[in-house]
Amino acid sequence: MMKRSDRLVAMTNYLVEHPMELISLPFFSETYGAAKSSISEDLAIINKMFKTDGIGYLESISGASGGVKYIPNVSMAKSEKIMDQLCQELEDPTRILPGGYLFMSDILGNPGTVRNIGRLFASRFAGLNIDSVVTVATKGIPLAYAVGDFLNVPVIIVRRDPKVTEGSTVSINYVSGSSKKIQTMVLSKRSLNPGENVCIIDDFMKAGGTINGMRNLLQEFDANVKAIGVLAEAEDDEEDRVVEDYTSLLQIKNVDSNKKHIEVVKGNYFLNN
Amino acid sequence: MMKRSDRLVAMTNYLVEHPMELISLPFFSETYGAAKSSISEDLAIINKMFKTDGIGYLESISGASGGVKYIPNVSMAKSEKIMDQLCQELEDPTRILPGGYLFMSDILGNPGTVRNIGRLFASRFAGLNIDSVVTVATKGIPLAYAVGDFLNVPVIIVRRDPKVTEGSTVSINYVSGSSKKIQTMVLSKRSLNPGENVCIIDDFMKAGGTINGMRNLLQEFDANVKAIGVLAEAEDDEEDRVVEDYTSLLQIKNVDSNKKHIEVVKGNYFLNN
Numbered sequence: 345m346m347k348r349s350d351r352l353v354a355m356t357n358y359l360v361e362h363p364m365e366l367i368s369l370p371f372f373s374e375t376y377g378a379a380k381s382s383i384s385e386d387l388a389i390i391n392k393m394f395k396t397d398g399i400g401y402l403e404s405i406s407g408a409s410g411g412v413k414y415i416p417n418v419s420m421a422k423s424e425k426i427m428d429q430l431c432q433e434l435e436d437p438t439r440i441l442p443g444g445y446l447f448m449s450d451i452l453g454n455p456g457t458v459r460n461i462g463r464l465f466a467s468r469f470a471g472l473n474i475d476s477v478v479t480v481a482t483k484g485i486p487l488a489y490a491v492g493d494f495l496n497v498p499v500i501i502v503r504r505d506p507k508v509t510e511g512s513t514v515s516i517n518y519v520s521g522s523s524k525k526i527q528t529m530v531l532s533k534r535s536l537n538p539g540e541n542v543c544i545i546d547d548f549m550k551a552g553g554t555i556n557g558m559r560n561l562l563q564e565f566d567a568n569v570k571a572i573g574v575l576a577e578a579e580d581d582e583e584d585r586v587v588e589d590y591t592s593l594l595q596i597k598n599v600d601s602n603k604k605h606i607e608v609v610k611g612n613y614f615l616n617n
Numbered sequence: 618m619m620k621r622s623d624r625l626v627a628m629t630n631y632l633v634e635h636p637m638e639l640i641s642l643p644f645f646s647e648t649y650g651a652a653k654s655s656i657s658e659d660l661a662i663i664n665k666m667f668k669t670d671g672i673g674y675l676e677s678i679s680g681a682s683g684g685v686k687y688i689p690n691v692s693m694a695k696s697e698k699i700m701d702q703l704c705q706e707l708e709d710p711t712r713i714l715p716g717g718y719l720f721m722s723d724i725l726g727n728p729g730t731v732r733n734i735g736r737l738f739a740s741r742f743a744g745l746n747i748d749s750v751v752t753v754a755t756k757g758i759p760l761a762y763a764v765g766d767f768l769n770v771p772v773i774i775v776r777r778d779p780k781v782t783e784g785s786t787v788s789i790n791y792v793s794g795s796s797k798k799i800q801t802m803v804l805s806k807r808s809l810n811p812g813e814n815v816c817i818i819d820d821f822m823k824a825g826g827t828i829n830g831m832r833n834l835l836q837e838f839d840a841n842v843k844a845i846g847v848l849a850e851a852e853d854d855e856e857d858r859v860v861e862d863y864t865s866l867l868q869i870k871n872v873d874s875n876k877k878h879i880e881v882v883k884g885n886y887f888l889n890n
Contacts, residue, residue: 349625353666356629393626447784449805453749453772455765476726482774483782485758489728498726501755509718509756509821532722548782 345377351386359390359402359414364470364496368411387412398422400467416494417467418460420614426460427593427610434576434594437604444599446606448576452486452547461593462490465545465573468591468613469495472570475540476500480529480558484546487575491545500535500542502558504528514564518557529561538566549574552587559587577611618650624659632663632675632687637743637769641684660685671695673740689767690740691733693887699733700866700883707849707867710877717872719879721849725759725820734866735763738818738846741864741886742768745843748813749773753802753831757819760848764818773808773815775831777801787837791830802834811839822847825860832860850884 346354354376359367372383391402398419402412418426430451439447451457465487474495479488480502492499504527506513515530536542544558559569572590579597592611599606619627628645645656664675671692675685691699703724712720724730738760747768752761753775765772777800779786788803809815817831832842845863852870865884872879 349621349662350666350669352622352625353629353663354670356626357633357666357670357672360630360633389622390626393623393630396623397627397630399630441781441784443781445782447782447805447807449774449783449808450771453765453774453808455762455769455772458762459766482754482758482776485755486762486772489731489759489762492726492728493732496728498723499728499759500726501722503755508714508716509720510722511714511720532720534720535722535726 348382348386351376351378351382352389355386356390356393359412362496363400363414363416363466363494366405366411366413368409371411399463415470416463417470418463423464423467424610424614426464427614430457431594431608431610434596434608435606437606440599440601440604440606442601444578444601446576446596446599448547449483452483452575458486458490459493461487461575462492463494464593464613465491465543465591466494469543469571469573472543473541474543474570476536476542477545478502478542478558478562478567479545480504480554483548487547488545491543491573495543500531502529502531502561504530506530514561516557516561516564518553518560520551520553520557527557529557531561531565536562536565536567540565540567541570542567543571543573544569545573547575548578549576549587549590549592550578551584552590555590556586574611576608621655621659624649624651624655625662628659629663632685633672635769636673636687636689636739636767639678639682639684639686641682644684672736688743689736690743691736696737696740697883697887699737700887703730704867704881704883707869707881708879710879713872713874713877713879715874717874719849719869719872721820722756725756725848728759731759731763732766734760734848735765736767737866737886738764738816738864739767742816742844742846745816746814747816747843749809749815750818751775751815751831751835751840752818753777753827756821760820761818764816764846768816773804775802775804775834777803779803787834789830789834789837791826791833793824793826793830800830802830804834804838809835809838809840813838813840814843815840816844816846817842818846820848821851822849822860822863822865823851824857825863828863829859847884849881 400417476498477488477492478500488499510532512533513530574592576594577592595611597607673690749771750761750765751773761772783805785806786803849867850865868884870880
């Protein structure tokens with residue numbers, strides 16, 4: 345029999361490695377050689393500390409097929425702190441690129457930041473029975489995996505160009521929202537089962553043409569788009585916007601390449617909670 | 618003051634969220650309101666359980682600026698089990714694509730599998746003082762982030778095409794090893810500081826032309842390539858191979874598109890331990 349202190353370390357690890365997964369009490373009992381009553385006490389301690397840490401909670405499902413599920417959930421205070429810091433980092437005027445774009449590759453290259461962003465979206469979408477996360481190459485990929493990690497579901501990558509390693513694909517043409525150019529998107533036929541619930545994740549949205557394209561492509565797979573999450577939205581394209589029902593963590597306002605000034609504020613994630 | 622049971626949950630979480638980071642004992646003491654001696658005992662329990670679980674260990678650094686560091690390290694038994702299962706999954710003949718390629722997108726879309734792969738490379742490269750992980754778009758990206766997660770270092774993505782959001786870039790032309798075609802790679806100027814130690818991560822290597830291209834590009838940044846990790850290598854291109862010093866997790870042998878047969882075995886990761 346394992347001591348409580350040992351069990352707590354092992355069970356904490358197991359739970360954070362298996363978010364959104366129903367784990368039966370007998371599984372813990374057998375794995376750690378402890379009575380169900382002891383396991384229940386352990387889980388109560390873990391649940392309390394996850395809440396204190398602001399990283400989520402344990403959901404108990406009763407009945408014969410019941411057990412416990414770790415639901416990632418970042419507290420609002422923690423979310424705001426994370427995003428306030430990110431806003432500040434992004435407001436550095438040396439980030440302004442020609443055309444009013446913003447250099448964000450370093451931010452998206454930081455695994456800790458990416459994990460935090462994934463955790464926030466997963467918190468918001470945890471109740472939607474998401475079966476998979478969909479993104480488009482390239483910059484959205486790390487964010488999509490971070491969300492997939494916390495929701496414990498597969499990630500599917502839409503490409504701009506077909507590749508032999510994808511096997512047979514479905515492709516659509518779409519009109520980019522801001523440049524009005526015709527573009528192509530392809531997705532491997534094997535990637536989705538009909539009727540899956542998906543969430544779309546991307547790093548940046550201007551008018552939303554790319555995300556709308558993904559939505560159309562996903563229709564070909566009979567997928568249900570349950571949620572759309574973007575790290576940053578550009579404020580200045582609100583009139584042309586073709587996507588309405590999205591969740592943004594950041595809003596980029598007033599990019600002035602001449603005056604080297606930029607304003608970054610928190611997105612609608614923080615409005616409708 | 619927090620109880621030991623509460624501290625163990627919180628500290629386990631903190632450590633797994635901050636791999637490869639030196640954390641001082643006073644930090645834990647203050648955060649959890651406990652004497653240093655209690656914290657030391659907690660850490661001993663955590664260390665023991667991390668080893669039992671086969672996920673790594675705590676390294677103690679003594680002295681005034683000392684503390685403790687969580688080093689991810691997968692036991693060889695666990696690594697072999699993970700890879701044996703992956704080999705089996707990949708040997709499914711429906712994965713064979715025209716040209717002897719293999720459909721792996723579903724495998725690379727599974728966050729749990731991707732994390733396991735990242736953990737293995739991080740275990741092997743943890744002692745090399747890696748400053749950043751470099752990959753090339755698209756399929757290597759999730760693996761690179763998983764490695765970056767466990768090594769707690771940034772990820773840098775080399776692209777095939779320049780994009781405005783990258784700012785100014787350095788580009789090179791290189792000859793692909795198997796097709797002998799001339800191709801281009803670009804990397805944002807801001808991505809690396811001179812003299813950084815990097816590891817290259819990719820999903821697949823045939824002759825190694827792409828990886829060699831990355832190595833040449835990284836020379837332009839005065840980076841030191843300390844390690845190269847590929848998930849799968851193709852056996853049949855050994856003669857043309859332009860990269861020698863790499864670590865592979867899998868080796869793909871005898872792809873026969875006509876007979877619908879394929880053999881996948883463990884890579885050199887499991888030889889030179």
